Amino acid sequence: MANGEYTRTLTISSLERLKLSVNGxxxxxxxxxxxxxxxxxxxxxxxxxxxxxxxxxxxxxVSFTRAGRIFGVEVAK
Incomplete structure (x- = not known):
């Protein structure tokens, strides 16, 4: 991946909803x-x-940005 982006295969344990972004x-x-x-x-x-x-x-x-933010997810094959 470009610009330091990377992927890992993981299993989601929990999700916590945060405040909406400035753009909603x-x-x-x-x-x-x-x-x-x-x-x-x-x-x-x-x-x-x-x-x-x-x-x-x-x-x-899970696709991560260089800063460690999640920008993509798909079921592992």
Missing amino acids: NPRFRVTFTDGTVAQTQTDSSVGYSIENPEYRNVPVV
Whole structure:
């Protein structure tokens, strides 16, 4: 990935909804079963999809920015 972006395969343990962004988009603090905690990228579409049930209790490939913010998630194959 470009610019220091990276992916990890993790399992979501819990989601905590944070205040909306300045632009009114949802943000979350995501805790994974290995203890990793990260926030969704501000104003990223992942804020709308991270709550989807297909991402719960299964391994997911999580895309992180260089700063460690989540900007993508998909079910691991």
